[in-house]
Amino acid sequence: MSQALVIRGGTVVNADREQRADVLCVDGRIVAVGEDAAAQAPAGAQVLDASGQYVLPGGIDPHTHMQLPFMGTVTMDDFFTGTAAALAGGTTSIIDFVIPDPQEPLMDAYRKWRGWAEKSAADYSFHVAITWWSEQVRADMGTLVQEEGVNSFKHFMAYKNAIMCDDETLVNSFKRALELGAMPTVHAENGELVYLLQQEVAKMGITGPEGHPLSRPPMVEAEAANRAIAIADVLGVPIYVVHVSCMESADAIARARARGQRVYGEVLAGHLLVDDSVYRDPDFAKAAAYVMSPPFRPKGHQEALWRGLQSGQLHTTATDHCTFCAAQKAMGKENFAKIPNGTGGVEERMAALWDGGVNTGRLTPSEFVAITSANCAKLFNIYPRKGFIGEGADADLVLWDPQGTKTFSAKTQFSKGDFNIFEGRTVRGIPSHTISQGRVVFANGDLRAEQGKGRYIKRPAFGANFQAVQKRAQDLAPTAVAR
Numbered sequence: 001m002s003q004a005l006v007i008r009g010g011t012v013v014n015a016d017r018e019q020r021a022d023v024l025c026v027d028g029r030i031v032a033v034g035e036d037a038a039a040q041a042p043a044g045a046q047v048l049d050a051s052g053q054y055v056l057p058g059g060i061d062p063h064t065h066m067q068l069p070f071m072g073t074v075t076m077d078d079f080f081t082g083t084a085a086a087l088a089g090g091t092t093s094i095i096d097f098v099i100p101d102p103q104e105p106l107m108d109a110y111r112k113w114r115g116w117a118e119k120s121a122a123d124y125s126f127h128v129a130i131t132w133w134s135e136q137v138r139a140d141m142g143t144l145v146q147e148e149g150v151n152s153f154k155h156f157m158a159y160k161n162a163i164m165c166d167d168e169t170l171v172n173s174f175k176r177a178l179e180l181g182a183m184p185t186v187h188a189e190n191g192e193l194v195y196l197l198q199q200e201v202a203k204m205g206i207t208g209p210e211g212h213p214l215s216r217p218p219m220v221e222a223e224a225a226n227r228a229i230a231i232a233d234v235l236g237v238p239i240y241v242v243h244v245s246c247m248e249s250a251d252a253i254a255r256a257r258a259r260g261q262r263v264y265g266e267v268l269a270g271h272l273l274v275d276d277s278v279y280r281d282p283d284f285a286k287a288a289a290y291v292m293s294p295p296f297r298p299k300g301h302q303e304a305l306w307r308g309l310q311s312g313q314l315h316t317t318a319t320d321h322c323t324f325c326a327a328q329k330a331m332g333k334e335n336f337a338k339i340p341n342g343t344g345g346v347e348e349r350m351a352a353l354w355d356g357g358v359n360t361g362r363l364t365p366s367e368f369v370a371i372t373s374a375n376c377a378k379l380f381n382i383y384p385r386k387g388f389i390g391e392g393a394d395a396d397l398v399l400w401d402p403q404g405t406k407t408f409s410a411k412t413q414f415s416k417g418d419f420n421i422f423e424g425r426t427v428r429g430i431p432s433h434t435i436s437q438g439r440v441v442f443a444n445g446d447l448r449a450e451q452g453k454g455r456y457i458k459r460p461a462f463g464a465n466f467q468a469v470q471k472r473a474q475d476l477a478p479t480a481v482a483r
C-alpha cells in the first residue's frame, strides 16, 4: 500500500522562487508540484489544507550535538529527544558530529555515534572531527568518505588539552580532505589564547560566567578564522567556518571571498539574537546557561551577522544544539572554565530566524529557505534531495503559518533541556505542520515523532565546489622553465 499526502492551496517557496502550487508526496518522496498536482493523487490520499500558509523545505540544522559526551558530562538531549524537538520546530534533518577522543580510532568513534543515532526521529548525517593525526587517521578519512558517505571533517582549533587540533593536524587533514573531495570545517578560536586568558581572568578574581566572554574575545576567534582560511588558501581547498559569532570573523570570510577563495560561513540563531549582557545576570544558573563557545557577543555584532546573511557572505544557519541542565552547568560554580559549554535552539531556530529575518525585511521567504536548508544541502552535497521542493526530492516539508505566534519557554519546549536561551521571546511565523519522509510528524502542537524513524543520510564527495577548485588548480598550476 503506498502512502500518499497532498498539500493543497499553499505558496511553495524554494530558494529561487515562490509559486502557488499543490504538492503531492508518495512513499516519502515528492512526486508532483504544481496546480494540477492534487488531481494526480491516488484515492485515499491524506489531504492537508495549506491555504494562507507557505510550504517550505524542511529545515536542515548543519550543527547539532545530541548525546555528546563533553567536558565531563553528557548533553541532556539524545538523538531521539533532540530530533523530535527539531521536528516540532520545522527542522527535518540534522548534521551532527562524531568527535573521537585523541588517539581513538576514527572508525570506532564513527560506529559508536552511528549506534547512538539509531533512535533518531528525523534524518541525520555526520561530520567527523579530526582530533589527532596519524597514518591510520589518514586512511580512515578515506574509508569514511568512500564507504560511509561522510563528506566533511571538523577541526576544533580550541579546547586545549582535549580535542584541539594543532597546525600540523590542520594542514595534514585539510590536504587529505582536498584529495578526498570532502569539506574541511573549523571551530575557529585560538585555543592557546583561550587557555591563557582563562587563567588571567581568574587571577583578576573573576570566577563566574562573566569571565567566559572575557577569555574568548572576538579577536581570539578572528585569529583562528584567518589562520584556517589562510591554510585553506595555500592548499587550494574550500573551507567552512562553523558558528561565526563576530564581525571580525565575518570580515575575514568576506575578505577571502573577495579574493576569490571558496570560504563559507555558518551563523547560529543564538548569535543573531542574543548579546553578551546575559553573562552579567546575578543569578549564576541563568548566566551559566548561556555559556557556549564562541560566546554571545556585545551589541552590534548581531547586526553584522545579519548583514553577512543578507549579502551572501555567510551561508547557513545552525544552532550548535548542545543542552546541559542547571546541575551540569553547576560543575563550573567555582570556575567558569569548567562550565560545560553549550546551549539549545534546534526547536526554535526556524521561527526565531523567520521573525528576526523575514518579519523585519532583512530576508525574503526564498532567502530564508536558502539559509535554513538549501545552501546547506548544496554545500554538503545532498541537494536537491534535501532543501528543495520538487519532483524526486525527499518529502521533508513544513507548512509555515506566517500569522501564527508563539512565546518560547523552557516550560513548553519539547527539548529536554531545562533552559531556553530565547525565553519569553514572542515570534510571529511558526510551523503548523512538519512532514518528514511524507509523514505528518507535527500538527498544530501535537508532536508525533517516532523513535528510530530517522535515516542515516550518506553525502557523496566531490560536490560542485571541488570540481571548481580542481579546474582552478589545473589552470593556475605552475610550470618549470625548460632550459
Ligand code: URP
Pocket: 065, 187, 291, 292, 293, 294, 320, 322, 341, 342, 343
Ligand atoms: O559551546 C559549544 N559550542 N559547545 C559544543 C561544542 C562546540 O564547540 O561546538
Ligand code: ZN
Pocket: 187, 242, 243, 293, 294
Ligand atoms: Zn564549536
Ligand code: ZN
Pocket: 063, 064, 065, 320
Ligand atoms: Zn558545536
Ligand code: ZN
Pocket: 325, 326, 327, 328
Ligand atoms: Zn540534569
